[in-house]
Amino acid sequence: MYRSRDEGKTWKRTAKTGKMFAGYGFSEFEFLDRNYSLGYARNELKQEKKATQIIQGTYYLLRNGKVTDSLKTPDDLYYNSNYNNYYFSAKNDTVSLGSWTYDDHYTVNTTRYFQPLLVRSKGEWKFKVEEKIYRRPVPAMGQTADTVREFVNFRLINGRKMIFRNGAGSLELKQEIKDEVSGDGCYILEQGGRIYLISPGVYGSVYISFDAGTNWYLYPRPLQPGRSLLLQTEGPNGLSYFSTESTGGTSVMRKIFYDFLPR
Secondary structure: OOEEEOOOOEEEEOOOOOOOOOOOOOOEEEEOOOOEEEEEEEEEEEOOOOOOEEEEEEEEEEEOOEEEEEEEOOOOOOOOOOOOOOOEEEEOOEEEEOOEOOOOOOOOOOOEEEEEEEEEEOOEEEEEEEEEEOOOOOOOOOOOOOOEEEOOOEEEEOOOEEEEOOOOOEEEOOOOEEOOOOOOOEEEEEEOOEEEEEEOOOOOEEEEEOOOOOOOEEEOOOOOOOOEEEEEEEOOOEEEEEEEEEEOOEEEEEEEEEEOOOO
8 A cells, every 4th residue: 555745845937937047948857867957948049141030949957956058959950840859868877869950851871960968977967969870770680688687676687577686586577677767668766675666657557565576566556647857765665756847837846755655
């Protein structure tokens, strides 16, 4: 069984009140770690030689809530289309952001595009832009070897099979375990002998083991139907995360806590 509580300080930001991040007008916001975060804003930019306006994107790097660096997309490129648009994908110490190209269509081995990145080195994040040629991924031929990842309480085989270290056997998952909270996979959090197996999204759920995989409890609802940011263990039995919502042009950020107790 479970009990939950939804509490914490609420932050609001609007263009009128200017309470938080005044003047930036973030349309997207991501947490990178405990100290760093990323904001993204779209701005209308008038082209000098044309009587038209384009959308320019700007990525802002923040440390402890203060902007330390920024990266703008080109002044002469509309940044709000399928090929040139906001994107965020984190893997280990590298975050891929939305790329851009001047080509109308991506052509294999021909199209040149620019890939902005956030790279962490010695605890600090920095922007980086790489120029690349579009290549189509080549599928691997033949049988591939098993992939093995080591966790505190179990060994993970091929992203789906959990083999528990305490001799409790194994658990085969329908969804692959991901390194980030996403709608197409599970996310793992551990603290001591506790294991949280989190399936996000509107139809998500949370499986919890308090004894390193021997027994499991089900919390039959997603933590939140929307996005959950900076998800982490909290206290002896809980989880916490930051939630962002947008209503009527006002963005609200709040920290939410859950306490889970076996019964």
